Amino acid sequence: xxxxxxxxxxxxxxxxxxxxxxVRLGVGDDAALLDCxxxxxxxxxVDTLVEGVHFPRGCRxxxxxxRALAVNLSDLAAMGARPAWALLAxxxxxxxxxxxxxxxxxxxxxxxxxxxxxxxGDTTHGPLTVTVTLLGHVPAGTAxxxxxxxxxxxxxxxxxxxxxxxGLALEQGRLPAPGKTEYLRERFLFPTPRVTxxxxxxxxxxxxxxxxxxxxxxxxxxxxxxxxxxxxxAASLPLSQPLRAxxxxxxxxxxxxxxxxxxxxxxxxxxxxxxxxxxxxxGQWGYTRIGTMRAEPGARVMGEEGELSLPAGGxxxxxxx
Amino acid sequence: xxxxxxxxxxxxxxxxxxxxxxVRLGVGDDAALLDCxxxxxxxxxVDTLVEGVHFPRGCRxxxxxxRALAVNLSDLAAMGARPAWALLAxxxxxxxxxxxxxxxxxxxxxxxxxxxxxxxGDTTHGPLTVTVTLLGHVPAGTAxxxxxxxxxxxxxxxxxxxxxxxGLALEQGRLPAPGKTEYLRERFLFPTPRVTxxxxxxxxxxxxxxxxxxxxxxxxxxxxxxxxxxxxxAASLPLSQPLRAxxxxxxxxxxxxxxxxxxxxxxxxxxxxxxxxxxxxxGQWGYTRIGTMRAEPGARVMGEEGELSLPAGGxxxxxxx
Numbered sequence: 001x002x003x004x005x006x007x008x009x010x011x012x013x014x015x016x017x018x019x020x021x022x023v024r025l026g027v028g029d030d031a032a033l034l035d036c037x038x039x040x041x042x043x044x045x046v047d048t049l050v051e052g053v054h055f056p057r058g059c060r061x062x063x064x065x066x067r068a069l070a071v072n073l074s075d076l077a078a079m080g081a082r083p084a085w086a087l088l089a090x091x092x093x094x095x096x097x098x099x100x101x102x103x104x105x106x107x108x109x110x111x112x113x114x115x116x117x118x119x120x121g122d123t124t125h126g127p128l129t130v131t132v133t134l135l136g137h138v139p140a141g142t143a144x145x146x147x148x149x150x151x152x153x154x155x156x157x158x159x160x161x162x163x164x165x166x167g168l169a170l171e172q173g174r175l176p177a178p179g180k181t182e183y184l185r186e187r188f189l190f191p192t193p194r195v196t197x198x199x200x201x202x203x204x205x206x207x208x209x210x211x212x213x214x215x216x217x218x219x220x221x222x223x224x225x226x227x228x229x230x231x232x233x234a235a236s237l238p239l240s241q242p243l244r245a246x247x248x249x250x251x252x253x254x255x256x257x258x259x260x261x262x263x264x265x266x267x268x269x270x271x272x273x274x275x276x277x278x279x280x281x282x283g284q285w286g287y288t289r290i291g292t293m294r295a296e297p298g299a300r301v302m303g304e305e306g307e308l309s310l311p312a313g314g315x316x317x318x319x320x321x
Numbered sequence: 322x323x324x325x326x327x328x329x330x331x332x333x334x335x336x337x338x339x340x341x342x343x344v345r346l347g348v349g350d351d352a353a354l355l356d357c358x359x360x361x362x363x364x365x366x367v368d369t370l371v372e373g374v375h376f377p378r379g380c381r382x383x384x385x386x387x388r389a390l391a392v393n394l395s396d397l398a399a400m401g402a403r404p405a406w407a408l409l410a411x412x413x414x415x416x417x418x419x420x421x422x423x424x425x426x427x428x429x430x431x432x433x434x435x436x437x438x439x440x441x442g443d444t445t446h447g448p449l450t451v452t453v454t455l456l457g458h459v460p461a462g463t464a465x466x467x468x469x470x471x472x473x474x475x476x477x478x479x480x481x482x483x484x485x486x487x488g489l490a491l492e493q494g495r496l497p498a499p500g501k502t503e504y505l506r507e508r509f510l511f512p513t514p515r516v517t518x519x520x521x522x523x524x525x526x527x528x529x530x531x532x533x534x535x536x537x538x539x540x541x542x543x544x545x546x547x548x549x550x551x552x553x554x555a556a557s558l559p560l561s562q563p564l565r566a567x568x569x570x571x572x573x574x575x576x577x578x579x580x581x582x583x584x585x586x587x588x589x590x591x592x593x594x595x596x597x598x599x600x601x602x603x604g605q606w607g608y609t610r611i612g613t614m615r616a617e618p619g620a621r622v623m624g625e626e627g628e629l630s631l632p633a634g635g636x637x638x639x640x641x642x
Contacts, residue, residue, distance in 0.1 A: 024362060029467050029546075030399035030531055031366035033459070036357040041345060044440065045352035046408040046454055050447035078351035087367040089410070089452040119365065122452075126371035129447060131410040133367055133454040138354070146350050210351055225350075 003095045008123055011097075012104045017086065017111035017118040032119035034085055040137035043081035047071045051128035056172055061099045063189035064130060065106030070193045071212065072134035073114060074262040077198030078210035079145070081138040083114050088121035089131040095123075114195055142202045146225035149207030149267035151295040155230055158194050158263040158287040160240040161215045162251060163187035165258020175246070183242045191262040197285055201266055204276040208266040216256040219265050219291075220299045226267075231300045232256075232291035234308060256301065267293055324416045329444055332418075333425045338407065338432035338439040353440035355406055361458035364402035368392045372449035377493055382420045384510035385451060386427030391514045392533065393455035394435060395583040398519030399531035400466070402459040404435050409442035410452040416444075435516055463523045465587070467546035470528030472616040474588035476551055479515050479608040481561040482536045483572060484508035486579020496567070504563045512583040518606055522587055525597040529587040537577040540586050540612075541620045547588075552621045553612035555629060577622065588614055 003011070014027050025033040036042055049068050051057055069086060076083045088107070111118060116134070167188030169175040193210075201208060209222040216232070223230045234252060243251045264287070268276050282288065294300075301308045324332070335348050346354040357363055370389050372378055390407060397404045409428070432439060437455070488509030490496040514531075522529060530543040537553070544551045555573060564572045585608070589597050603609060615621075622629045 025464070025466065030396040030529075031364045031402060031455075031457075033400070033464050034363040034365060035461075036363050038359065042355040042357050042363065042456075043352045044355060044406070044408060044454075044456065046410050046441055046443050046452075048410045048412055048443050048445045048450075048452065050412055050445050053446050075351040079354070081352060085365070087365060087454055089367050089369045089454075091369055091371055091450055120367055122367050122369050124369045124371050124374060126374050126450060127448040129369075129412055129450050131367075131369070131443075131452040133365075133408055133410075134352075135363075135365065135456075136352075140356075143346070143354050145346065208351075 003097070005123055008095055012100050013088070013118060013121060016104050016108045018115045020084065020115065020117040023085065023117050023119055026117065026119045027121065032085065032087070034119065034135070036137060039140055041140050041143065043076055043079050043136045043138055043143065044133065045072050045075035046131060046133040047075065048129060048131040060189060061102035062106030065103040066110050066190050068130040068132045069107050069110050069116070070191050070262055072132045073193035073195055074210040074212065076134055076136045077193050077195045078208045078264055079138060079143045080198050080202035080208065081136040081143060082199055083116050083134055083136040083195060085119045085135045086111065086116050087133040088118060090121065091124045091126040091129040093126070093128060144198070144202060144205055144208035146207055146209050146222050149222055149226035149228060149293050150269065151228050151293050153206050153267035153269050153293040154273055154289050155219065155232065155267055155291040155293055156287050156289050157211065157215060157238065157265050158197055159192070159261065160238050160243065161211060161261045161263055162243050162255030162258045163240050164191055164260040166243055166246060166254045168260060180242060183240070188260060191260065193262050194264045197287070198264060200280055201264070204268050204272050205266040206269050208264055211261040211263045211265050212259060214257045214259050215261065215265060216299055216301065222265060222267070223293060223299065229294050229297045229299060230291055231294050231302060234301055234303045236288065236290045238288040324418070326444055329416055333421050334409070334439060334442060337425050337429045339436045341405065341436065341438040344406065344438050344440055347438065347440045348442065353406065353408070355440065355456070358458060360461055362461050362464065364397055364400050364457045364459055364464065365454065366393050366396035367452060367454045368396065369450060369452040381510060382423035383427030386424040387431050387511050389451040389453045390428050390431050390437070391512050391583055393453045394514035394516055395531040395533065397455055397457045398514050398516045399529045399585055400459060400464045401519050401523035401529065402457040402464060403520055404437050404455055404457040404516060406440045406456045407432065407437050408454040409439060411442065412445045412447040412450040414447070414449060465519070465523060465526055465529035467528055467530050467543050470543055470547035470549060470588035470614050471590065472549050472614050474527050474590050474614040475594060475610050476540065476553065476588055476612040476614060477608050478532065478536060478559065478584055478586050478611050479518055480513070480582065480584040481559050481564065482532060482582045482584055483564050483576030483579045484561050485512055485581040487564055487567060487575045489581060501563060504561070509581060512581065514583050515585045518608070519585060521601055522585070525589050525593045526587040527590050529585055532582040532584045532586050533580060535578045535580050536582065536586060537620055537622070543586060543588070544614060544620065545618070550615050550618045550620065551612055552615050552623060555622055555624045557609065557611045559609040
C-alpha cells in the first residue's frame with residue numbers, strides 16, 4: 001500500500017469538496033489562489049483533531065473527516081461568515097486506502113453541503129492528527145463577535161446541547177446504554193454546524209460563540225468578552241428525549257458541561273426579539289432562549305429552588321490531564 | 322505547569338508576530354477577520370512539521386518555530402505572493418513554558434521580518450506537531466505557477482542547495498563532521514525563505530517552485546507541471562564551501578537529492594534573461610543558472626563525461642518508510 005504523496009493527492013484530494021468559480025488555482029501548486037469578493041472581509045479559522053484526544057482510537061474515518069470540517073464550519077458560523085475554501089493538513093501513521101476513502105467521503109459530503117472547495121493541504125507521516133483551516137467571507141462590518149453582548153440581552157442556544165458529549169461517553173463505554181442511544185452517538189460522530197443560522201443571525205444577534213467546550217463555559221466566554229455576566233434557567237435548557245432518558249441530573253450535566261456540540265450560543269437585544277422570532281421562527285430554525293445577560297460578571301444557573309452550584313465544566317486541553 | 326488554553330494564548334500567542342492594520346480581528350474569537358486588498362488574489366498554503374519526521378526529537382524549539390513559518394513563507398514566495406497572516410495549530414505533549422517561549426520567539430522573529438501577523442490558531446494535546454497556514458496576496462493575474470515553463474527557458478536556483486540536508490545529517494550524527502559544520506546545521510535549523518526574490522521574480526520568471534523535497538525532484542515537478550523536461554549541469558550547481566568540504570560526490574548528492582532547502586527553483590524565457598540580470602544581479606540576489614528546460618520529458622544531469630545516472634532522490638512521505 002505504498003502510495004506516493006502525488007498519488008494520494010490525485011486519488012483522494014484533488015476533487016474533494018465542491019467546485020467553485022472563485023478558485024483560480026486549487027490543490028497541486030505551492031499555494032492556492034482564491035478570489036475574495038469585493039466588499040467582503042476574509043474570515044479564517046483553524047482546528048486540530050488528535051486521535052485519542054478529540055476522537056477515540058479506531059473511530060469511524062468518515063466521522064473524523066466530517067468532524068474535522070464541521071468544527072471549523074461551526075467557527076465560521078459563529079462569526080456569521082459564509083464558508084468557501086478549506087486546506088487540509090493530514091498526519092497519518094500509514095496511507096491506508098480504505099481509511100482514506102472513508103475519511104475523504106465524510107469530509108467531501110459535508111464540504112459539498114456547504115459549497116466548500118478543498119484548495120490545498122499537506123499529507124505527512126506521523127500520529128493521526130487532522131488540521132483543517134477554513135476560509136470564508138462576510139460583508140464588511142457585519143461579522144458577529146463574542147464581544148457584542150450587553151446586560152439585558154436574551155441568551156439563546158441552537159439545537160439540543162449535551163447530546164454529543166453523551167454520545168462520546170457511550171462510544172467510549174463510559175456510560176450504561178439504556179435503550180436507544182444511536183441518536184446520541186450520531187450527534188457526536190456527525191455534528192451539524194449551524195452555518196445558515198449563523199449567516200441569518202448577523203441581522204439580529206449582538207454576540208455569538210460556537211459551543212465546543214461545553215455550553216456553560218462557552219456562554220461564559222461570550223459574557224467575559226462582552227464585559228458582562230449571564231443567568232441561565234436550567235428548566236429552559238432544550239434537552240433531547242434520548243438525553244433525558246439518561247436521567248435528569250446526568251442530562252443537565254451533559255447539557256451544561258459536555259463539549260463537542262458545535263451549536264451556536266448567541267445573544268439578542270430585547271428590541272430585536274420580535275423581529276428575530278418573525279424572521280427565524282424558533283421551532284423551524286431550532287433555537288431556544290435559555291437565559292439573559294446581566295451586568296454582574298460570572299454565570300448563574302437557576303434551578304427550581306434557586307441557584308445551582310455547578311463547576312464551569314469547560315474542557316481545557318492542558319489543565320485537565 | 323498547568324497553563325489553561327486561555328493563559329497559553331494570552332502569554333504566548335496574542336502578540337506573536339507583526340501588528341498589521343488589515344487585521345480587523347485577530348487571536349481570541351472563533352475566527353479571524355482580515356482585509357484582503359482590492360485587486361489582489363488571496364494566496365493560501367499549509368504545511369505540517371511532525372517531531373521525528375521533519376525535525377529530530379529534542380530539536381531546538383526556536384528552530385521549530387522558525388521552520389514551521391519558513392516552509393510556508395517559501396510556498397508563498399514560490400507563487401510570488403506577499404505573506405500577511407498566519408494561523409498556528411500546535412499539538413503539544415505538555416505546555417512547558419520554557420519550550421513555548423523559545424518556540425514563539427523563533428516564530429515571531431521570522432514573522433516580524435516578513436510583516437506577518439499571527440491571527441488565529443488552536444492548541445491541542447498530543448504528539449508534537451506544528452501546522453501553520455499562511456495567507457498572503459498577489460496582484461491578480463501575476464502569480465507564479467509551476468506550470469508556466471517552456472522548452473528553452475533557463476533554469477535557476479537560489480542559494481546553495483544541499484546545505485540543509487547535510488546539516489540535518491550532521492544534527493542526527495549520520496555524517497562524520499570534518500572541521501566546521503556550524504554553517505550547515507544553521508541552514509537546516511534556520512532556513513531563509515526567499516520572499517522578496519519571489520515577489521520580484523513575478524516580472525521575469527515563467528515558472529517557479531520551492532525546493533523542499535530536493536532540487537532534482539522539485540525541478541522535475543516544475544517540468545512535469547509545464548509539460549516539458551530539463552537538463553541540468555552538475556558543474557554549474559552552486560555548492561557552498563562547507564558542503565564541498567564533505568567531498569565532491571556527497572556534496573552533489575545532497576545538492577540534488579537532499580531536502581529542506583526552501584530555495585526557489587525557477588525558469589526564465591531567453592528574451593527576459595538580460596532584463597532579469599540587470600534588475601536582479603545574480604551575485605547580489607543569490608541565484609544561479611543551473612540548466613535549461615527541454616521538450617523531452619524527464620531530467621538529465623550532465624557531468625564532465627556525459628549524463629550522470631542518479632536516483633530522483635525526492636523525499637516521499639509514504640513510499641519511503
